[in-house]
Amino acid sequence: MIKNSHTEHAGGVISYGINRIHCVDESVNEGGGSVTSHDQGIPDFPVVRKWPQRSSSTPWVPGSPDHIVGNLRGLLTEIQSDGTQNRPFAWPASRTSTTIRAAVHSLGSCGLVSKKGDYLELTENAEKFLVDGDAEYLIAVFHSNVRFVGELLAELDTPKTHSDLNNAASEKYLLEWSTLDPVRRRTNWLRAAGLAELWKFENKLVLTDEGRQFRDRIQLVAPGEIPGSSSAQPIDFTLTPPSPGVLAELETLDQAVLAGRKAQWGYIAGGSSLESIQFLVNAFSPETSRSHFIRLCVDQLSVKESSAEQSLNTLRALGFVEQTGPNSFAPTPLAQEWLASGDPVDLVRILHVKVALVAEVLSALKEESDTGAARRWLAIYYPGYRISQIELARRILILKDAGLIERIGHTRYRLTPLGAKFYDSVPLLEPQGTLAGSSGSATKSASDIGQPSELDQQATEVHEAATDSANFSRFESAVAEAFSLLGLEVERHGGPKKTDILLTFWLSPTSRRRVTVEVKTDSAGQINENDVKFDALEEHRKAHKADRAILIGPGFSGRLPQWAKGKGIPLISAGRLATWLTLSTRIRIFPHELYEMIFSGSAPSVWERAERGLEAVNQVTRMLWESGNDEADISFNQGALTVRDIWRMGKADSEAPLAPEEISSALQLLTNPLLSAASEMKGGEYVSTAPPNLIAARLRSFADAIEYGLDFRRSFDMHEKRPESPRMDTGPEDARAESKVLPDRVRQWARENGRPVSSKGRLPNSLVADFLAAQNEEQ
Structure with missing residues (x-):
């Protein structure tokens, strides 16, 4: 098992992070990754990971600064005795009940606990803390794994409020937190270790003498060394040409080949980083057996045999490993070229040849820097591919490791100059789907023309x-x-x-x-x-x-x-x-419903209940809107309906009318302040407050926010209108540029024609079809 430790090396210190190996020189702090020399007799602190590899989430333990260290010790002691996750646990100070799994989840990636299969294990750092009880060592562990812990101490040369520290985290360290909670959690740990104090009358944090001594012993990252910082030194990016075999593969890429690539990346033991892939492919060089590879993964990466077997299958599917005998494997010629050249860009080129939407992710990041918005962009322009958050994260990681993109925020990335050159050097799959269509006919998506989902x-x-x-x-x-x-x-x-x-x-x-x-x-x-x-x-x-x-x-x-x-x-x-x-394809059910369905034999009732919920929302929304626009209803009861009124109306329209309970549930949804699609009046009457199409649009916004995160425009930006040139046959580059302009044209047309449209997000297929049909009529 690879654990956090370090050994002396002629060139500095070799730092071993979980599933990653980095060679770090003591005299260079590239992105914050280095260790410090310490006074003789003072025990070494853990190796500090590079800034991008450190988590932005602070470990959370309930309690005041007086109690959090004791609570943490109680949790670690419990895990040391039994690593089972699904069992109860009570925090020692308050006796508040929770579970081991939930408590460890709150710790985040702080370097104290690791997962081995279904069980939890303490890291060497955690075991050392339990033995020594050194709170400063605990903070050093946090600093080596979490951003803005030691760096926060550097900001306390003068007393500062939590708001001041939050502003420093945002302006200097690119940590865009919306609340003061992340800063407060960090200062609580520093106060618990005696490194900082809170002046309650002025509500300011101050550094203690112990805090100054601690700060001088640790390696800190300077704001100018953070990737994406405006003060970072420019780098000369040179794109090396592909090796001969990789070039030959790239030359075979036409639109048919690009469309036929493997859709999913697949699981790789140790993660999908450059180092992990290189480590695993090297394990087959020049040739090795299946059993030897599986044993290596189990021993070195602490994964199950089945996970190692799955990794072998993934490496074969990605074109890195081939079978050379009944039970022997070796790197493919392409992989051998990459290993010989040592060029990480060649690795990305190989992946781009074998897997869909690798270099195409760069297209998304040119438009949307946030990963959630980029994933939504890919879903819109490449609707035939299912790119999950995990699949996108794998692509992002390898592009970052190859220097093609850089991190500029917690979930934000941008192309580097090298990435821009690479983007222009490889063939890309042309955008597909409704929004990518730019012909004169009303292009429809797969779902519109009856293609299977x-x-x-x-x-x-x-x-x-x-x-x-x-x-x-x-x-x-x-x-x-x-x-x-x-x-x-x-x-x-x-x-x-x-x-x-x-x-x-x-x-x-x-x-x-x-x-x-x-x-x-x-x-x-x-x-x-x-x-x-x-x-x-x-x-x-x-x-x-x-x-x-x-x-x-x-x-x-x-x-x-x-x-x-x-x-x-x-x-x-x-x-x-x-x-x-x-x-x-019509309605999704949740895991707890699927479990009930399988083991209670109630499949029809589960689906029926879900379907009835859809029907209830549909009927109630439609009836309220119709009553709110019916002159007779308005003059009689101001367009308001009771549950009984809706039930009577639905009884005549359906063979299986809604029950009053189903109607009430739909009304609870529609009248919820978050949706505000209906309003409850006196006497149990309800009125509509919006047309069904706008209610649907707001619900889609909720769906996008849940799946992709918040990425909304909050102010008007004036864009200069450009005259449209006559429609001509376009090549791949023209089609790509045109596909990016089309959504803006649809939105502009919708506003000019009084059609409701969101300023961001997925456009309804019906709206795009109407726009294209209108363009045909004008021509």
Whole structure:
């Protein structure tokens, strides 16, 4: 297991961070990564990680500065005795109850606790703190893993308020916090260690003598050394040409090849950083066995054997490793070229050839610096690809490690000069989807023209793979991806005495359920009692410490359904799983609902309840709006309706009218102050306050805010209008530029024609179609 430690080296100090290896020179502090020499007899502090690699979140423990160190010690002692996460824990000072998992989550990435499989372990730093009880050493650990801890002490040469410190964090260290809470948490720890004091009458923080001595012993990052700082020294970026093999691959990239690249990056043990990939690919050089690689990953990276196996599959799919014998593997010629050149840009080039939306991320970051907004940009312009937050983070990390982008905030990045040169040097997939269409016809997205969504496509794959018995791993992959799309945590296992798939259902902050999944295929489409060993299923469940087990196959016959029911093992057919995926295109259900559905056998009621909720919101919204615009209703009761009125109106329109309880639930949503789509009057009457299309637009804003974060324009910016040139056939560069202009043209047209439109975010397909149709009529 790689732990935080350091050893002497001729060139300085080699610093070992978790899953990352950095060579740091004592005389150079590139981005804040170095260690200091200490007076003889004073124990060394932990190695300080570079600024970008340190977390911006401060560890939180309840209590005042007098109690937080004791509370932390109690938590670490409890983990030292038993690393199980899902068990109760009470903070020593207040006896407030929580769980080990929740308490550790509040600590963040502070360098005290690491996760090994499903269990928690203390780092060497945490163990040293428990032995010595040195609060200054604890702060040094925080400083080595968290931004603006030691640097905060440097700001206390003169007394400052929390607001002053927050301003310094923003202006000098690019930490844009919206509240004073992050600063207060840091000062609480410093006060607990006796390094700072609070003058309560002036509400200012001051440095103690111990704090000055501590500050002089640690390595601090200067504001000008932070990536993205305006005072940072410029660097001469030179783009090296690709190696011959990589160049040959790049020359094969046309739009068809770019569109056919692997959609998902995949899991890599140790993370998707440049160092991790280089370490793993080097492990195969010149040739090694599967067992040797798995043992290396388990020993050095503290991952499971199944995770190591999955990493091998990912490296093969990415084009870095190839099989050279029945049980031997070696780096591919492309990977060998990259290892020989040592050029990280060649690594990005290889990934761009093999994986979709790698260099295209640079297109998104040219438009949106925030990662949430960039992900939304990719979803709009490349709707055929499902880029999750994790997948985007993997791409961001490798682009940053290669020097193509730099971090300028907590979740904000921008292209470096090298990144701009690289962006212009490689072929990119042309933007797709509704907003990318720039032809004279009313271009529609995949959903508009009847092309299947990702959920529909996966439903088809599940159904077809279930009977492909010659390739059983295909069905396992299809099932794993299906449950991932349904919102579950999925682990692929397989092998002797192991389940095929392990699912984790997140039910609440204190409740999770682990379920083993046995997957069976059959060309005839039926699994019977002779194909299943129930004792083995139970053994697998116990081996993975799972709560339940399920069996999935194309279909089931004979005595198997009866036997499985007696064992409490639900049977899920491929058709049933495919139906869940199809239903999810209309409405999504949550993991706790899916768990209920599987183990209570109440699938119809779960989906029906979710569907009825949609129907209730639809009917109530429409009825309130119609009554609010009906002259007779307005003159009779000011356009207001009661629950009984809505029930009577719906009773005539539906074979299954809404129940009063369903209507009341919809009204609670619409009248919530956050939405304000309806208002409750006296006497239990309700009136509409907005048209349905604007209510839908606001709900979409909530959805975007939840998924992508806040990225709204808050003020008017005047943009100079440019005359539009006649429409001509465009090449890739022209199409890319045109696709960026189209959203602004749609918004301008909508405002001129009195159509409601948001200033940011995804445009409704119907609005874009109307705009394009209007352009056709003008021509």
